[in-house]
Amino acid sequence: MLALMWNGVDKFFFQFVALIVGIITARFLSPQDFGFIGALAVFTMLSNILVESGFTSALIRRDGNTDNDYSAIFFVNILIAVVIYLILFFSAPYIALFFRMPELCSLSRFLFLSIIINSFGIVQNIILSKSLSFKVISLADLTSALVSGVVTVLMVMNGFGYWALAWQILLQNIVRVAFLWAASSWRVSFHPSFGVIKEVFSFSSFMLFSSFINTVVKNIYSVIIGRLFNPAMLGFYSQANKYQQIPSTVIQSTISGVAYPVLSNLKDDEARQLMYLRKIVRIAACVIFPVMFGLAALMAPLVSILLTDKWLPAVPYFQIMVPVAVVLPFHALNTNLVLIRGFSKTNLLLEAVKNGLILLSVFAVYALASFTSCIEMDINWLLIFFSVANILSYLFDMFVSQRLAGYRVISQLKDILPYFLVSAVMFAVVSLLDYLNAEHALIGSKIASTAVLMVIAVAFYAASLKILGSKVFDEAWSLIVKRRIS
DSSP, rough: OHHHHHHHHHHHHHHHHHHHHHHHHHHHHHHHHHHHHHHHHHHHHHHHHHHTTTHHHHHHHOOOOHHHHHHHHHHHHHHHHHHHHHHHHHHHHHHHHHHHHHTTHHHHHHHHHHHHHHHHTTHHHHHHHHTOOHHHHHHHHHHHHHHHHHHHHHHHHTTTHHHHHHHHHHHHHHHHHHHHHHHOOOOOOOSSSTTHHHHHHHHHHHHHHHHHHHHHHHHHHHHHHHHSSSSHHHHHHHHHHHHHHHHHHHHHHHHHHHHHHHHHHTTOOOOHHHHHHHHHHHHHHHHHHHHHHHHHHHHHHHHHTTTTTGGGGHHHHHHHTHHHHHHHHHHHHHHHHEEEEEEEHHHHHHHHHOOOOOOHHHHHHHHHHHHHOOOOOSHHHHHHHHHHHHHHHHHHHHHHHHHHHOOOHHHHHHHHHHHHHHHHHHHHHHHHHHHHHOOOOOOOOOOHHHHHHHHHHHHHHHHHHHHHOHHHHHHHHOHHHOOOSO
């Protein structure tokens, strides 16, 4: 229970700090500055996956780990990190040439130092996770986010530009690794047992491959947009993508963190398990639909107030990607059910289908733009097809859940559609009121009008559920606070 609580605290407050720092830096920096960092993000993510090599999952599930085993992993992690950094260091001019951004050459050589720094904390993270010391990990994450955030804001205010964002990433890794070492009693043994590498690699290699593919697919749009368009356009996309992920990720991780142990405890009673899953799905629908639809309706004034008008071009990108954020919690719940029922290979199939559909969406846009006059090759069409791919992936999830776990498609649609429809009406009402206010200046202040619209949105949604007789608020309270469902 306590471990789950700290895991939730970590996710929520880390995202909150990131949000505040992101808002402040976005007010001072240009979309182009964020575009430079966005272009390099995929290289850092993939490198960290290669350095970690799936050892975290392998060693957490392995019994009898010794200090010599951990030391072997420690030295291997650092060796891989140094090799990858050297490869990227000499590849920096070609990375800059690929994206047609000369600034990336020196920026990447500095930013990629975070790969080496991160490698020093992997074993500490494994040991703390295995002992369920999530409090230490959470404090390390929060401390690193706060320290790097404060320094970044100061650097931005003093004109360091995109270099401040690079320092934020580097400092966050330095502070986190230093905190983990200070809080852990484990120290390196100079008698490493390298035989453990061969023993765990059969499992970790599979995790490595899966994580690598997922990261490539997840970031493919950043690469394409960075290659085909200018840094500012990539900056708009990066910010829109970040802000649509924050609420969705927090909701998904919170609900999944509770749902997985609850459903696992009911694995011997599949009827009750399915009944509880349906309640959890309704809770997820009750939260994710109004949050994302409300943000979609009010994103323009919120961006104008919080980030300034220079970021308004990111608003349509956010709105197009709302379906991506909406289906994430349901995808996670369906995969959780499949895993709990013991169909691990099917879980891989679900991920493969999702990744395949996303890749197919890229080729579809390219083909339609190149060989027909149906559409143009622009970011809007890329994101529309991206959203469609995620919706189709979720539909496939539903059919798999019906076949393997008895969660019928029609039942799942009945569980989520009421909240979708109420949220859609709320979106229409708030959008109409926002339009009327803009046309007739009913409320002069943009801040005041946005606040009023937010209150109206919440009141409309809550009143609608009350009129319809929904009991989801009681179910949510019972699940999240009491860890059970009435």
